Amino acid sequence: MNPGILRHKINILTTTEGTNEAGDTILIPSVYKTVWASVSPVSGKDYLEAKKLQAELTYKFILRYTSGVTPDMQIEFKGRIFLIQDILNPLEINETIEIMAIERVIKNG
Numbered sequence: 001m002n003p004g005i006l007r008h009k010i011n012i013l014t015t016t017e018g019t020n021e022a023g024d025t026i027l028i029p030s031v032y033k034t035v036w037a038s039v040s041p042v043s044g045k046d047y048l049e050a051k052k053l054q055a056e057l058t059y060k061f062i063l064r065y066t067s068g069v070t071p072d073m074q075i076e077f078k079g080r081i082f083l084i085q086d087i088l089n090p091l092e093i094n095e096t097i098e099i100m101a102i103e104r105v106i107k108n109g
Contacts, residue, residue, distance in 0.1 A: 006036040010061065011076040012069055032073060037063040039077060042100070058085075061099040065089070075101050 011034050015027040043058045059082060061075060075082040082101035089097055 005038040006063065008037050008039045008077065010035060010037045010039070010063070012066070013074040013076055013081075015072075015074075029074070031076075032068070033066060035063050035066060037061045055105045057103045057105065059101055059103065061101060062096055063099070065094045065097055069097065069099070075099065 012032045013029045014032040015029050017025055018028040020026050038061070040060050041057055042060050061077075061082075069084075069087055071084045071087060073084055075084065080103055082103050084099055084101045086100040087097055088100075
């Protein structure tokens, strides 16, 4: 792999259960790992939900093989949160992983 394509720093987030001041159980995000990755949009679609136009953008993140990443984790990139949908290990040789993740954006207007 050409390491020059891994030019974006991303945080892979995991969540743990905690409690808030009211004693309610909440999920608390924390950084699982910070890695360098290639980031590229692959598709987008618009849809209506609760009378708001929303965009769902799909991105592909390519990074060096990292064990322990699961679909219930999230990616933080440039202050934005991406929900992991699929994780691929191309050729099953533990060299890289490709993560497909979606970002939902509410459009004003």
